[in-house]
Each structure stands twice: as C-alpha cells, then as structure tokens.
Amino acid sequence: xxxxxxxxxxxxxxxxxxxxxxxxxxxxxxxxxxxxxxxxxxxxxxxxxxxxxxxxxxxxxxxxxxxxxxxxxxxxxxxxxxxxxxxxxxxxxxxxxxxxxxxxxxxxxxxxxxxxxxxxxxxxxxxxxxxxxxxxxxxxxxxxxxxxxxxxxxxxxxxxxxxxxxxxxxxxxxxxxxxxxxxxxxxxxxxxxxxxxxxxxxxx
Numbered sequence: 774x775x776x777x778x779x780x781x782x783x784x785x786x787x788x789x790x791x792x793x794x795x796x797x798x799x800x801x802x803x804x805x806x807x808x809x810x811x812x813x814x815x816x817x818x819x820x821x822x823x824x825x826x827x828x829x830x831x832x833x834x835x836x837x838x839x840x841x842x843x844x845x846x847x848x849x850x851x852x853x854x855x856x857x858x859x860x861x862x863x864x865x866x867x868x869x870x871x872x873x874x875x876x877x878x879x880x881x882x883x884x885x886x887x888x889x890x891x892x893x894x895x896x897x898x899x900x901x902x903x904x905x906x907x908x909x910x911x912x913x914x915x916x917x918x919x920x921x922x923x924x925x926x927x928x929x930x931x932x933x934x935x936x937x938x939x940x941x942x943x944x945x946x947x948x949x950x951x952x953x954x955x956x957x958x959x960x961x962x963x964x965x966x967x968x969x970x971x972x973x974x975x976x977x
Contacts, residue, residue: 817887859965
C-alpha cells in the first residue's frame with residue numbers, strides 16, 4: 774500500500790505544479806493587492822478542492838462529468854469567468870504612469886475569487902471522478918481513500934501556491950518596478966483570457 778500511496782503523491786504533485794488558471798488567478802491578486810490577498814485567494818482555491826471532494830463523494834461530480842449539458846454549462850461559466858478576470862487585469866494595467874505599479878484594494882473578495890475560479894473548473898470534476906479513484910490505496914475503504922486523496926491534493930495545493938505567493942513577495946522590489954509590474958500584469962491578463970478560451974474550446 775505504501776508504494777501505491779507514494780505513486781499517488783507523485784501524480785497529485787505533478788498535477789499540482791503544472792501551471793493553470795489557479796496560478797494565474799493567484800498571480801493577478803498578488804500584483805493587484807499584494808501577498809495577503811493572494812494567500813486568501815489560495816485559501817479559496819483550497820476550499821474549492823474540498824467542495825469538489827464533497828461533490829464527488831455525493832455523486833454529483835460524476836453526474837456533471839456524465840452530463841454533456843451540465844458539463845457545457847459549467848465549462849462556459851468557468852471560461853467566461855476567466856476571460857472577465859483577464860480583461861480586468863488588462864484594464865488595470867493599461868496605463869503607463871508609475872502609479873499603475875502600486876498595489877491597492879482589488880475588486881471582490883480574494884477568497885471568493887479563488888473559490889469561484891476553482892468550482893467553475895469542470896476539469897476537476899473529470900479528474901476527481903476519473904483519475905482520483907485509480908490512485909486510491911486498494912486496502913482502504915473507498916470513502917476513506919478518497920477523503921485521504923482529496924485532503925492530500927488540498928495540502929499540496931496550499932503548499933505549492935502558498936510558496937509561490939511567498940516567492941512573489943520576495944521579488945516584490947523587482948515586480949513593483951513600473952515596467953515589470955505592467956508587463957507581468959498584462960501577461961497575466963492574456964494568460965487568463967487564453968485559459969478561458971482554451972476551456973471554452975475543449976471538447977467533452
């Protein structure tokens with residue numbers, strides 16, 4: 774069972790560190806409102822993972838993954854949300870004045886931003902209903918095994934994105950140079966819009 778568990782950790786770890794919408798959303802909050810807001814966004818993302826775990830246990834995630842209409846609705850909502858966040862990032866970094874590099878209050882709750890971006894990601898439903906059960910240690914009851922894997926995935930996400938926020942804060946002096954700040958903010962906006970369009974364009 775230990776070998777199976779270590780393999781599960783490896784797969785979850787790889788899935789966690791691959792850049793995706795969550796990292797882009799965290800980057801945007803860090804640039805706009807600082808590391809405190811970004812960490813609260815990470816908390817919202819972790820809450821979203823726990824919620825997906827509950828939905829999976831209740832069988833609702835499987836229904837979503839099996840229903841083309843429901844999956845399409847969530848996919849389009851998620852894609853639209855990412856595009857809106859990307860457009861906001863581009864708008865906030867449209868200026869050329871040094872003041873554009875200053876952080877300040879961002880629109881909306883950072884925790885809610887993380888939660889919504891994660892909950893509206895239908896790929897997590899597919900991952901939790903398709904891949905996650907195959908990673909479950911065979912000697913554990915299914916409910917306990919799935920709970921363990923969801924908690925492990927959440928902890929890995931907290932550690933990875935939390936460390937990423939701390940890295941951004943350490944580089945604060947460089948990131949808040951006007952040109953660097955604007956360039957990174959605009960890049961983040963483009964990446965968020967790109968993820969949104971990619972989500973909308975994926976089949977199934």
